[in-house]
Amino acid sequence: MIQLQAPMPQDALFMHMDDESFQRLSTYVTREYGIKLPPSKRSMLESRLNKKVKSLGMTNYKHFIDYIFSEEGKQTVLFDVIDLITTNKTDFFREPAHFDFLTKQYLPAFKTAGNDSLNIWSAGCSTGEEPYTTVMVLEEFRKKNPHFKYNLLASDVSMRVMQTAYQGIYTLDKIAGVPHEIRREYFLRSKVQPDVVRIKPQFRKNISYKRINLMNDSFGLNSNMFNIIFCRNVLIYFDKQRQEAVIRKFANHLRPGGILFLGHSESIMGMNVPFRQIRPTTYERI
């Protein structure tokens, strides 16, 4: 006789986070990483973490939260949890006005002023699209200015995204919006996987990587060392006070006249920081 199994109710597969667990996790994440987690984010957290909880053989969030804050959990899964909580959406040539500004105004003026070496930091680089776009823009400039040199530092709090950035491997759909001549110049097509491309090695090597939590008091970087800092679509997840504290630290690492690019919905309005706005979401260190 064939026995039919009753279908599993959908809800049984989904684990809900109790109030106390949510409170403990959100307090920790905001304090250590700056990321705000109001109650409206609870279901987002559940959907990002449920698989992890189950993979540890646990059946409720209380055990999971106890574990991630235990000595063993801190050594093993806490970083994975942070990786899952961060939002890593990014794109090549995202917010292109910043790259246009570099090409049409900043770089020509930089050259006219007699400079030939640029230090840039992509803070919150995610999977690498932002620093690689910057490399493409700088390399295009270098074609006509062979003495031009640059150093590019890319950092993020998530090791997982930085690993992707370091490898420079993307699916074809990620570069759909990249102009054809730029694709030909900077990407290699995989011979075995037709829908995969990789940044050419000579361009990958131009970026150095460092795990930096922007909430740290010190970033382990020299003062006044950068001409340009990109920190786009990162501080949007922080509250105003923490945003201001990070921007003040950026001021310390930028040379006078240096440029800070923020994301489209971020601004320094109402902050007491040494910058003046020169274009939308573009600030000059004063």
Ligand SMILES: C[S@@+](CC[C@H](N)C(=O)[O-])C[C@H]1O[C@@H](n2cnc3c(N)ncnc32)[C@H](O)[C@@H]1O
């Ligand atoms: C939405 S992505 C932005 C990527 C890129 N800058 C862009 O605009 O396309 C935000 C990145 O900020 C990183 N992030 C979040 N909190 C951070 C922190 N406290 N320190 C450093 N990076 C952080 C996340 O891991 C994520 O990769």
